Amino acid sequence: MTDTNAVRSGTGTPETGCPATLNFMTEHVTLKDVAAHAGVSRTTASYVVTGEGRVSQKTRERVAASMKELGYVYNRGAASLRTQRSSTIGVVVTNIASPFFGELLVGLEDELRAAGFLSLIVATGDDPARQEQIITELREHQIAGLAVVPASGSPKELLDTIAASRVPHVFMTRYLEGEPVPYVGPDDVEGGRLAAQHLLEHGCQTLAYLGGRDVVLSRRDRLDGVRSAVHSARLDKDAVIDVPGDATGESGLDAGERLLAAGPLPDGVICHSDSVAFGFYRALRNHGVPTDSVRLIGYDDIRGAALFEPTLTSIATHPEELGRAAGRKLLTALGVTEPAGTELIETFAPELVVRGSCGCGG
Amino acid sequence: MTDTNAVRSGTGTPETGCPATLNFMTEHVTLKDVAAHAGVSRTTASYVVTGEGRVSQKTRERVAASMKELGYVYNRGAASLRTQRSSTIGVVVTNIASPFFGELLVGLEDELRAAGFLSLIVATGDDPARQEQIITELREHQIAGLAVVPASGSPKELLDTIAASRVPHVFMTRYLEGEPVPYVGPDDVEGGRLAAQHLLEHGCQTLAYLGGRDVVLSRRDRLDGVRSAVHSARLDKDAVIDVPGDATGESGLDAGERLLAAGPLPDGVICHSDSVAFGFYRALRNHGVPTDSVRLIGYDDIRGAALFEPTLTSIATHPEELGRAAGRKLLTALGVTEPAGTELIETFAPELVVRGSCGCGG
């Protein structure tokens, strides 16, 4: 009977295409009810609820009492419709479960909350198609702003789409080439350089970079940093072994296995994340190779890095701070905060945290 | 000039009490514009967008083309206001950054998404006051349902408040005593029993339970399980040493230090989370105590458990599956899915994953 192809984008399951399943809400206590109960007009009740307008203290209290008594709940949707303003922020990340993004979200959310915004957090699973779907959906929810960690392999048009939507936005941790956009992320070139330099200073002749997806820009940047350090140390270019994968522990295990199978180990290893390092060490142990036979540096300095055996030397990127900075940048883009810095693109210098795994007496 | 005390709950920063800072949205293309452009009425345009009503294929396509051309974005807020339905779900957790909740959120979000719902994820930081604030705020956003991991120390009234709000809901992983409520969580008594039994079978005489906050019900349940196993093994009650803390690695380190200072180690250790176990092993290593001098079992079986040295024997609670189950339960509470099971309270049997740390030949 009903025609099948609804056009509204965000509804229905992506898989089945069946119509969105919505749920009935319960009957509401509205401002009108409150006003009637308190014996004032809707206007006055509204003034009380927003704190605007001229209302006597007496009336204010009476209305507040009515609200409490009736169990009134403010309807932001309706208010938003009328005022054309919104206080929700769309937050798009690739993966909520990763420790790095987890900590980043904590910082971001906290900063936004403090300014009165609520974060709509959604994960893309690093899939550009799903990411696009999600961003449209968020726009349908009348978000005031957007904070995005772009899925790797995001098309350039993503930038145009977002720019065209005129929603204030900030990109995080993964930089997309194209028009310059507000961006907050770690300085990955510097991070790679820092790690490589440290290993080279301690006599490493060959460096392997393990894990991380090939398409991810942060990985390429770090490798650039590594190569520049190798160059400065007057070592040959192919002193750098490149083993892509992804950012998980399993990937590190896998990379380790492949490295072991390929012949003698490099004497220096840089891992795309601390989790990758954990996996790499597991591979060594599975093969009875002592863990101190390589100097290793992890990345991100997640909570567990200091507890592992060996304790992990790592490049700290301070994800929570990064999230805070992104939050602040978005707030200025929204116009609620005075611009702190004038820079559109803000990169944070990473920090080498020396512990045991690099073998220089931690 | 303006009166200071606005009554609307969710606005403004909790700290400063200053009025909410909202942002202006850009001008909209509305259905009216689309209708005018396509030469039809608003009603027809609406029918096209929802897929309802009787509209000829020709008109349908013309309207869809206009929508694309004008860059129309569906306004869920307005639709929600009119229909009194919503497709957002409020999700309240204590901590996004923990691996356990991270994985749980992945499952929950995925299940809800597949049914056409968008998850509003917010973290309470395990603070009941903030939790209450957050739940009100979510209600102001006209959520269709609520999934909550209650902050530890949540007052009983939380249940009443939520029940009174008549929003379909589900509680997760932490059970609150009081009126029975829809709940999905691991069977913690069984988990504790399982761990203790395994250790006792391998000859342990004293068991320590490390980490986890004292007030958390799951911790008490697990200890009950441990004690029941101890009882079955005809061991003395004070064969169980109780070292509360929290669920982090630092807490495990701390608990380890305290245990080492207190005298000879127990021969069996159960940790409130795998992270706690990581910290405990760090304490051992810092003091030069061999890691195989205790049999240890962790909890949750997070991703890193199989990579650590020693590989962690752990009680797997399958957080992602738990999230999925919670999602499904909420969907039936919302009436979009046929009830699968009739049970209000659904506990999932945990699973002992034997690896190296319990010392029985992993």
Place this chain on the structure above:
DNA sequence: CGGAATTGCTGAATCGATCCACCAATCATA
């Protein structure tokens, strides 16, 4: 004391989408 300013409050239009009640045209059928 009289005009001006201020205080306290209200009526009514409005935001964007929905959907009931209706209408006009077309088609089927006896």
Place this chain on the structure above:
DNA sequence: TATGATTGGTGGATCGATTCAGCAATTCCG
């Protein structure tokens, strides 16, 4: 060719909160 059914489409009221314009009543002040 009536009668009824079906198809394709429209008008207008409505959801809940906001806010401008306006109106009494009170206060201010030369």
